[in-house]
Every structure is written in structure tokens, then in C-alpha cells.
Amino acid sequence: MYIYNELDQQLIEQRAEQFRDQVRRYLAGQIAEDEFRVLRLQNGLYIQRHAPMLRVAINYGLLSSQQLRALAEVSRKYDKSYAHFTTRQNVQFNWPALEQVPDILADLAKVQMHAIQTSGSCIRSVGSDHFAGVFADEIEDPRPWSEIIRQWAALHPEFAYLPRKFKIACTGSRSDRAATQVHDIGVHVVNNDAGEQGFEILVGGGLGRTPMIGKVIRDFLPRQELLAYLEAILRVYNLWGRRDNKYKARIKILVQSLGVEDFRNRVEAEWERIKGGELTLTDAYVDRIKADFQPPAYDANAAADTSYAEKLASERDFAVWIERNTVPHKVAGYRAVTLTLKDYLKAPGDLSDVQMDEVADLADRYNFGEVRTTHEQNMVFAHIKQADLYPLWQALGELGLARPVVGTINDMICCPGLDFCSLANAETLSVARQVQERFDDMDYLYDLGDLSLKMSGCINACAHHHVGHIGILGVDKNGESYYQFTLGGSAAEDASIGKVLGKSIPLAEVGDTLQKILDTYVEIRDEGERFLDTVRRVGNQPFKERVYAANH
């Protein structure tokens, strides 16, 4: 985990004080409403339906147990004793008072946390792979690079007033668990033919109103040039991105309107001017950052334990959980565990203060004090010794964090929707409950195989519905919540944008509709074929016929 030095610490403390002064001047009438809006957004502060909402950065999804306890404490002291973990690996508080936000930021700064650029038209917190360091096929741990990008982006003087928000994700493996192809920039660690390590750079992915898959604009960038190249991309975007229409302001629209070639030429021309200069990364710096991400001290004898095999054989529920919610680790005798923040009939991604404290304790006891957040709104303990899996499973079960639903439609990704978000067009949380109630037979869910269900309450697509195998988008029809389905999306290395099934469906029929889609799949799938592959093979038509049959 990155260890802050004096300067890192000083920066976030100064930023918290700067915001305190901005709030003071705003409350004294010295900053107009619309201008303050921009300033508060750059510090993650929204004005929501009921109250302000504060989004705190969890950079590349990595938290220490101490930080998680601090989040629990903030939720107790300033909020309603819970927090919401988001699809961008960050955390949100839904009920803070504006006047108290500077104090919250000061408290968070004590544990090296901040809300810098978690919202607004600037470079947002950097996403990364929640299984970094776990799999043997990883080329390199992407988190040091994510941290290097974070530092470069933090309070960058040139790019604080971009045409629109800007999201970067970095991954170190061919398997894409960070949805890099739907980010404004995707950074992939790669090796070239000469065996040198560098980056493949994608630009122009994104969701929202005009979903697009990112395009490769450079297939190999020497590693020391990473920041110079990013600076060139951002400069081109800052100068030429559209500012007259917020729906056309993302970089994906610029790339589309210029064409990839022209866009690339502009970036490369700018890069030519600055490459080899001061921005060139130094080995000493990269090494210093990497040193903070060394693997923990694994137990060399972890695999010798026999209790794990015994429990697997004797306790079916435990074995099911292992099968669904854990993955093998490259270190023998270890597994990585997903904590499902999808408790039965609870809002996806929410944790109470008590749960946060307990998870922090478990992290200390079993996971080297580390917690990760995922863009599926879950958490990960990445290094669990096999002998600890059973007691951990029991403890998580008591906390409601061990539902064996990873990769099923019960592991639904869902934004807060109409209950909290002022931009929402439709309810989402009640739909999530409806789905959970309807589909609570685990054996049925397992039989369906890997299936991602993602639901957003409006076209802003915070839950990435376009890249769900099944996506649900909430729309408003004369004040009623309706839902539009898309099929065939993927956020992984085979990324694709789902296609709209047909006209939207009223709230009460979401469960039935889902059932019809799943029934169709079960009938027409080939042996062992994933839902996504079936949709890719046959298209939407068979699903469409079934879903809309009754209405004809």
C-alpha cells in the first residue's frame, strides 16, 4: 500500500483547508452558486435529493483497515452510520451537512484519505484491478502505475477545468477487471517483442448517452513516457474537446469527430514536443513507489494445512461459497475472497458502520490489514490463507457479507437511483429487491452460469448498464419508473455495448421480464455456453419475441 510521505500528507491537509475557506466564502456570499458548484464538485461534494453527498476517493480501490475504520467513524459522527461503496471503487456519504464537510475532510486527511477530484470536470480517481497481485498471468502489478497517475493528476493546474469528467483506469493483465475499455483512457501494461515493458494506450471509451469502446491509439509506449503521453492526450482534449454541449463533451466524441487517426496525430505531435523532458519518469521514483506495493509476507507452509480440505468435504455451504466467492491465488495455500456487499434486500454496495469496523478487524486478523473495493460494488480480501477461509466464511456470514452470489444476477450492480440521486429518472433499489426476491434459488442461479446484471437509474450509467450481460436502464414515463433492457454487453477484455431489447417495461414487470429472458436462454443455450455467448450467437430476436409476446 502506498505510504504517504510528508509532502503527500501536506498536500491533502492543505487541500482540506482550502476547501474550508471556499465553504466559508460561499456561505458569506462571496462565491456565486454556480461557481461554488464547480469548486465543491472538484472536492466530491454533490447536492443530492435529500442532502449533500460526499464522495471520498479510494484510489485504485485500495484501503487499509485503519482507513476503513475512519470511514466508519465518519459515518457515525457526520452521517447516518452507513456508507455506500460505488462502481468506481469510491465511497459515498449520503447525509453530511455542508458546514461539516471541511471537518470530515480534515478527519479523513489524518488517515491519508481525501475527496480530491472525485467529481467535476477534471481527472477523476484512477481505477484498477481489484485482483492485482493475485494471478500468475499478471504482467505487472498495475497499482504502482495507478499511484503514479494519481499523483500526476492530483491538482494538475492545466486540467482542472476540462470540458467534462475524465476517467482513467490501469490494468496489468490481459484479463480486464477494471473496465478499461469504457474509460476515457485505458492504460494496459504490456511487453513488446523486444521483451521491454511498456503500455498500450486506449482512448475514448465511455458509457452515458453515447456508449463507446475505447480505441487503441498507441500499442506500445515506453514506460518512462507514461505521464508525458497522458499530458499530451489531456492537452489535446482540453483544447479541442467540445464545451458547448455537455452530452458531446467527453473525449470519446472528440475522438469520433476527428477520427482516430487525426486524434492520434495531434496527440503524437504534442508528445513529440514534450517527450524526453522533465516529465520523463525516473527509475528512482518508480522504484520508490513500487517498493510500497511489495507482496505481503506469505506463510510458506500455508498449503500444508489439512483443515481446509476437511471442511470442504464436510460442509456443503462452505464449499459452495469457496466455489462462488473465492479464486485461487498464485501463492500456494492462499485464495482471494470476494465479500459480497449484496445482502438480501439491502441496497447494493451499502455497509453500516458496524460492518465497516468488523471488516477492518477481519482484514487485520486474516488479510494483512488490507481491504479492496471493486467496481462490482463488492470488497476483496486478496490474500487469505486456506486455513483461515473457514473461520473467515463464518465471520462474514454473520455480517451478511458471505452470500455466495458472485457472478450471478443476485450480485447485481445498482446505482442509488431515485431514492438518493437527484439526477435519477427511476427507482433502482426497489427493483434490486424485486430481483433478489424473485431469484433466490441459488441452484437455479448457479445453473445460469456467469451472468452480470447492471442497473442504472438514468442515462448517466453509473452502474455501467451498457456493459452488463443484461443491462437495465431506468427511464421516466409520465412520472412512473420504467425500465429498458439491453442484452449482450461486457466490461471485460471482450468488451461490448449491449443492444436495446425493445420498449421499456413498468416497474412491476421487471422480474417477469428477467424470467422470460432467462427462460429463453436456458432453452436455446448450447452445452456450457455462457449467457453472453448465447446472445452473441443468436442476437436479441429470440429474447425479444418472448418478452413482448404477451403484448401483441
Add this chain to the structure above:
Amino acid sequence: MPLIIDRQPAADTWVRVDSEEGLKQSGDLLVDFALWLEHADQLKARDGRLGVVIDGDSELDPLLSDLDRLALVAVAFPSFADGRGFSLARMLRQHHGFTGEIRAVGDVTWDRLRYMARCGINAYDVPAERYSDDMLSAFDEITVCYQGAEDDPRPIYRQS
């Protein structure tokens, strides 16, 4: 309007010209970009210092060869949300070696001063109703810089 130059309140010696009439005045003229394009030769021939106002829409190429004739480039910030001026200023310094005054005009207020300064802008034309002497503290609110910029080209890993 109140003017800050190099972090100090300063008097404005420039006359802003946005019509052909104005070009006949003596003294230091700050000319809109379109006027400059049309009257560059005449302007270069006169006594007195010259400045040009540019914004994010200005096609700068014709200006670049004459940069050394300019004592001042004013970068317009049409609204506080328009950040193109930050890149324009940096490119004037970084790519075109402009060493004269770069002045921010338009929506120039407290909370952008530090970023402007880092991007190479050293003068700030602040609307009267938004000016206070207190705002000079904006430059020092944050003293840690991860990035190199025009105030100091060294990123954090090349400092010290």
C-alpha cells in the same frame, strides 16, 4: 479593473482596443485578436508596446512568428468553467518561449489564481466586484506540486 502582477496589486498602463478607431491611440495597446490579424503590419510599425487578446478559439499560427514583438498576451477566460486558457498559457511559455507578460482576463477569480500562476500566467485582471486584497493568499494555499508546470518544470520526482 483591479490588476495583480507578479502577486502584487499593480496599475494598468495598457489601453484595451476592440475597434478600429482605437488603433490610432498612442501608448501601450492591448488589441483584440481579430484586429491584430487585420492590422498587424500597421501595429508593428507604431511606437509603444503591443499586446494581443487571445482565447480558446483563436487560431494562433499567424501570431506565433510575431510573438517577440508582443510585450503582453492576454488570455481570455470567458467563463470560470472554460479551462482552455490554462493550456494556451502553458503552450505560449513551453513551446513558443514567450517571456513577456501573460495576463488572464475575463472570469478571473480567487480560486483559479494558483492554477493560472502555475500555467505561466503572471498577471490577473480581476473584476472589481470580485477583488479583495485577501485573494493574494490564493497563491500559497497549496505549496506541494506533484506536476512540473511553468512556475517550476520539475515534477515531484525531480524536485529537491
